[in-house]
Amino acid sequence: MSREELITMTRSLIAHGEADTMELADEVVRVPASAYTDPELFELEKKNIFRRLPLMVAPSCELPEPGDYKAMDICGVPLLLSRQKDGEVIAYLNMCTHRGNPLASGTGNASRFTCGYHGWTFKQNGALLGVASPQDFGAIDKAAHCLHRFPVYESAGLIWATLDPKSQLSIPDYLGGYENLLDAFGFKDWTLFAQRTLSGPNWKTAYDGYLDFYHLPVLHKDTFGADFFNRANYFFWGPHQRLSSPSKFAQKTGSDEMLDLSQMSDDELPDDALTQGVWTIFPHISIASFYGGGQRGAMISQLFPGDTVGESYTTQFYVMENQPETEADVKSAHEQFDFLEVVVRDEDYATGKRQHEALQSGLLPEVLFGKNERGGQVFHQWVEKLINASDGDLLDLFAPEQREAAG
Ligand code: FES
Ligand SMILES: [Fe+2]
Incomplete structure (x- = not known):
């Protein structure tokens, strides 16, 4: 089913490529510059978006084995992911139920969690196993003091969690089947090669920088090249979007050879060509395929708001179909990953930081998103809609009937 949908998108990209056209938005859209600089709005975004909507918190290959865990802090919420013996991932509030000390930090493998403050222990499944010096502490109902859980969902080799224990929003409803398309990458069988975190x-x-190709031949002229194609067509699934070049060509995996997709039957279209471009998961993920180290790879960029309105941080996960084996392949995979770090850190984020400082002056009232920048238009519309939505509105927005009605 998902391959059919991918083929339909690819045929549309080919047709636009042959006609030398692209899909354009209806109009140029204006966004107030304060949308980027207002500290109150920033607090609202953290509260109503990051602390209320499902977030893609880890690729599955970051926690491949039973007992693997990862602790994170997202917009002030301490999260602990733990893979159970049966393979299921549980997402906990990373707070001991005694006095709230975080139970784990970083990543590791553990069959139980012992709190570093007074020594209470919890099973991998969050059950309170033991109270230290129970004869002195006094009687409590252990079953009522297990770790608190967040809604969690694993699909397509990616793990989502919602940082609101009371959330009524189903994560599959929020994704609306988009995860079945992401499944085409095959991440559930891939491995994590490397990761790093950048400030932005x-x-x-x-x-914004992940949502247009318009800037590629200009900002990235020294890395991607000045003749890079600057057009993208957009495909939307609710707030999630894919952008891909309207072109009949695709690079053959692992070579410089260009394939003419228009000459191929549906069955002949290679999987890589079907997933070309950038796939984003609202509000904070961007996925793009690369080749390096003799393997198919992808960079999954995971972005979070930082401490202030002008700061963010991004973890880049470099996932690969298989671990490169020879020294030369390992070196070439690192080179590919390092290249992507340079592109994002020294070009996209360095520019974004200068842009932010300038916007802080308050002297430019609004910024523009052209008809060719539909991704940014739709992203900002969704942010606005979601920060203003009540919890009830949220359920309506992502209700499956709603999606069907919207087509
Ligand atoms: S806070 Fe964890 S044992 Fe006291
Ligand atoms: Fe960029």
């Missing part, structure tokens, strides 16, 4: 500008300034 305001989270929306940073995310």
Whole structure:
């Protein structure tokens, strides 16, 4: 089913490529510059978006084995992911139920968690196993003091969690089947090669950069090249979007050879060509395929708001189909990953930081998103809609009937 949908998108990209056209938005859209600089709005975004909507918190290959865990802090919420013996991932509030001390930090493998403050222990499944010096502490109902859980969902080799324990929003409803398309990458069988975290500008300034190809031949002329194609067609699934070049060509995996997709039957279209471009998951993920180290790879960029309105941080996960084995392949995979770091850190984020400082002057009232920048238009519309939505509105927005009605 998902291959059919991918083929339909690819045929549309080919047709636009042959006609030398692209899909344009209806109009140029204006966004107030304060959307990037207003500290009150920033607090609202953290509260109503990051602390209320499902977030893609880890690729599955970051926690491949039973007992693997990862602790994170997202917009002030301590999260602990733990893979159970049966393979299921549980997402906990990373707070001991005694006095709230975080139970784990970083990543590791553990069959139980012992709190570093007074020594209470919890099973991998969050059950309170033991109270230290129970004869002195006094009687409590252990079953009522297990770790608190967040809604969690694993699909397509990616793990989502919602940082609101009371959330009524189903994560599959929020994704609306988009995860079945992401499944085409095959991440559930891939491995994590490397990861790093970069500091960036305001989270929306940073995310804008993943949503257009317009800037590629200009900002990235020294890395991607000045003749890079600057057009993208957009495909939307609710707030999630894919952007891909309207072209009949695709690079053959692992070579410089260009394939003419228009000459191929549906069955002949290679998987890589079907997933070309950038796939984003609202509000903070961007996925793009690369080749390096003799393997198919992808960079999954995971973006979070930082401490202030002008700061964000991005973890880049470099996932690969298989671990490169020879020294030369390992070196070439690192080179590919380092190249992507330079592109994002020294070009996208360095520009975003300068742009943010200038916007802080308050002297430019609004910024523009052209008809060819539909991704940014739609992103900002969704942010606005979601920060103003009540919890009830949220359920309506992502209700499956709603999606069907919207087509
Ligand atoms: S806070 Fe964890 S044992 Fe006291
Ligand atoms: Fe860029």
